[in-house]
Amino acid sequence: MAIVKMARGHLTAFDSEKHQLLQALQAMGDIHFADLADDFQAEAYENLLRGDQAGAKLASLEEELAALNHAIEGLEAMKPTPGLLASLNSALPEMTYAEAKSQASHLNMRAKALEIRYKLRNLSHNKELISQTRAERSNLQAYKKLDVTLADLDKLKSTSYALGTIPRKSEDFFRRRLADTQESYFEVLSSDEKNLYFLLLYTDAEKSYVEETLREFAFAAKKLPYNQTAEDLIAETSRRIKKLEEESEDIRQELENLSERNLDKLKLRAEWLRNEILQEQARDNFIASPHIFILELYLPLDRKEELEKTLAVTLKKDYLLEIESVERQDDKVAEVPVMLRNNALVEPFEDVVETFAIPRYDEIDPTPVVMPWYAACFSMMLGDFGYALLIFVLTFVALKTFKLKPSMKRTIRFFNILSIPSMLVGLIYGSFFALDIPPVIPLIGALSPTRDTNQMLVFSFVFGLAMLFFGLGVNGYMKIRDKDPLGLLADVISWYLMIVGIALLLFGSKIGLSDSYKPIYKGMIIAGVLLVLLFSAREEKSWGGRLGWGAYNVYGVSSWIGDVVSFARLTALAMSGGFIGYAVNLIASMLMGSVPGFVLSLVVLIVFHLFNIFLSGLSAYVHTLRLIYVEFFGKFYEGGGIPFKRFRADSEYVEIK
DSSP: OEEOOEEEEEEEEEGGGHHHHHHHHHHHOOOEEOOHHHHOOGGGGTTSSEEOOOOHHHHHHHHHHHHHHHHHHHHHHTSOOOOHHHHHOOOOOEEOHHHHHHHHTTOOOHHHHHHHHHHHHHHHHHHHHHHHHHHHHHHHHTTTTOOSOHHHHHTOSSEEEEEEEEEGGGHHHHHHHHTTOSSOEEEEEEEOSSEEEEEEEEEGGGHHHHHHHHHHTTOEEOOOOTTOOHHHHHHHHHHHHHHHHHHHHHHHHHHHHHHHHHHHHHHHHHHHHHHHHHHHHHGGGOEEOSSEEEEEEEEEGGGHHHHHHHHHHHOOSOOEEEEEEOOTTOTTGGGOEEOEEOOTTTGGGHHHHHHHOOOOTTSOOOHHHHHHHHHHHHHHHHOOHHHHHHHHHHHHHHHHHSOOOHHHHHHHHHHHHHHHHHHHHHHHHTEETTEEOOOSSTTTTSSOTTTSHHHHHHHHHHHHHHHHHHHHHHHHHHHHHTTOHHHHIIIIIHHHHHHHHHHHHHHTGGGTOOGGGHHHHHHHHHHHHHHHHHHTTTTOSSHHHHHHHHHHHHHTHHHHHHHHHTTHHHHHHHHHHHHHHHHHHHHHHHHOSSHHHHHHHHHHHHHHHHHHHHHHHHHHHHHHHHIIIIIIGGGTOOOOOEEOOOSSOOOSSSEEO
């Protein structure tokens, strides 16, 4: 349960064997390349060496992958959307690296991908045409009553026509204006919320007046094919739509057949291409000449012998390998990548640490330390046996029933683990879906946030102080490990003296301690202040700078008050969840008394308790993160390490082991 011990290797080999070597290293997986090219100074080697760079092959691979991804996404989009339960079975098919290499490295799917892309493009084009044609038919419906063609209207002598729309709100005013004409014919063809569709016939004698009126009322003319009626056009568009739909159905059937025969192959080839692209991109970290290349890599120390055997088998020509164990005191420790390795109970909590920051190689892995404190804080905030039991059952069933992706499985295990101490805290609170649990044993109902609020608040502060002292103790452990006695004295013991001294001075008499001990408490405070003042800024060269920064650090004692008070959220969230649950139960009890009321009360209980579980769980998750990141980590943890980047592409379609 720690940061994995790393080995650093420098390898010089012939360029002709680079491809085989990269595949062999990728098969190992746990390889992290350092960026030699970024720090390399070519001038020092008189241009004999240069930064290695991925070339045309990378562009070709990326182009092929883009075509495959487009085809895969298009075929996947045609499948029906899975239900909630089906979507939980999200685990990818698994395959070893050797199997993937054997099946996918020589698989040629580019032509199939282009064929699928062509058909998808035609399907999309047809869909667009269908949409446009339907819109055209919809517009023609407004003129369906017009049973003559424009050619027929043009045969009229000394008579003009206007076919189109005006705003519907203007209809009454428009009719009044037309009433002043003597020889006009006005027929409304249809109307909708916005427009009035009409045909207007008028004589040449009244042409000037009518056309002026049309302009005044924002007339929009409609152009129709010259020799066809609106009904003929509607029938024609319907035939076009039907033909396009039939073509689309044929294309869709062809794509379904292609999907059935080729989708798995496309996915496997795409997965392999991602790893081949990673091989090409890795070259950007190397330096090379026309004949050799040099790389620097990191790997777990326990795989050092495996690397040596792999190189011996893979590289047929001479090569030079220098490999060493990386210690915490290494000169390049800031550049050493970090891999965390924990047992099954602690491993899900790595996400909590990694979301904040990866530890540096010379720090400790805080995950085993975080796990119990996170679980305790979360449990105190959730604070209901029934809620925790339901979370445990649901997560347990999900873990045992569904095939989950590793990331999803890790998240569900995280909450499954948290539910167990939450059930214990729920018993201590005596709460089961906000109902009181009968105190059959002394543990049940020993401390209730809703009834024993003051005691709970005091307990939260004491718990918070203990958690912060523990974090400070971890800092002390790191000082002892690194043989830094002055750091232990100035950065750890000094704060213990100060905080404990202040706490005893303020509250010692309230817990039964004699006032005669007050000089001792004051002495502890003074000793702590002096240690911080004189030695906390010991990296400063001048005593003026040391004392100035030391005084500033002494002022930091005020932050401890805020840190401890922050733990009041343990009580506040437990109370809020409890009172919401109590309110739900009260409302449900008021609805009972009849069969419909009983049914409604069950709905209220189920829906709002589920909502309260979600709200309480989310609040507990977020606020516990806040306590860990701000208060707890502030006492011992900085982070800022480099995450170990495995020499494998992230799996999207196939899990390559």
